[in-house]
Amino acid sequence: MAGGTEAFPDLGQHCQHPDCHQLDFLPFKCDGCRKEFCLEHRSCRTHECPKSDHNSRKVVVCEVCSMSIETTGRDGEDEKAVLKRHEKSGTCDPKKKNKPTCPVRRCKEVLTFSNSSTCKSCQLKVCLKHRFPADHSCKQAQARNGQWNDKFLAALASTNGRDCAKAGRGSGSPPTTTSSIKAY
Incomplete structure (x- = not known):
């Protein structure tokens, strides 16, 4: 189905959801099925994507050694095959059951x-x-970090409570105090 309007036929795409077909000027392309969808149907769950888990990360936990094995949906391997390969690899040790x-x-x-x-x-x-x-x-x-902190604390102690910003201005008079304003 072509997108756009009569004046601009190449502008936008129609949503490829069977019940929608809305013209969307900023469509979303599904990473799984590679189809164009509107904002409402962009998630794999809403358009019932058959390849929804091709990019997802999954973890299978071995019941023998409690080791977690990361898998991805791309390779299409069954969980049982991943666990069987883990057991044969030699890293599956029942003594390591404690996490x-x-x-x-x-x-x-x-x-x-x-x-x-x-x-x-x-x-x-x-x-x-x-x-x-x-x-x-x-x-x-x-x-x-202790070396830097020690230098900083030594420099801070050498100021003896003087305001560093007003010390270099050359004014010999002590700083004046300002009255505080209370907010109600």
Whole structure:
């Protein structure tokens, strides 16, 4: 079905949903079925796309070792085939059934591929709540940033409470105080 109007035949596309066919000047192309749709039918769920999971990421959990195996819809592999290939690979070990937890004290968060982060300084794998170096007491980051913090604190202490912006203006008089205005 061609898009556009009589005056501009190449402008826009008709929605390819069987019940719609609305002329849309900014149509959406489905990544799965490669058809053009209007705003209302652009999602795979609304136009019942037969190839809706070609780009989706899926995870299959091995019942033997509790390892999560990431798959994609592109290869069309069955979950059973993925699990069978995992068992034959030699990485499936029933002793590894216990999932790793966050090493931060009193944190019992189970680490998976989607809720963990590896610190760039100390290479420690922690949960997302403790991903910042200060949150998991990263020694390398503290050593690196400690030098800069010490210099900053020394410079701050050397001002002795003086306002740095007014100190270099050359005025010998002390700063004047302004009255405060209360908001009601």
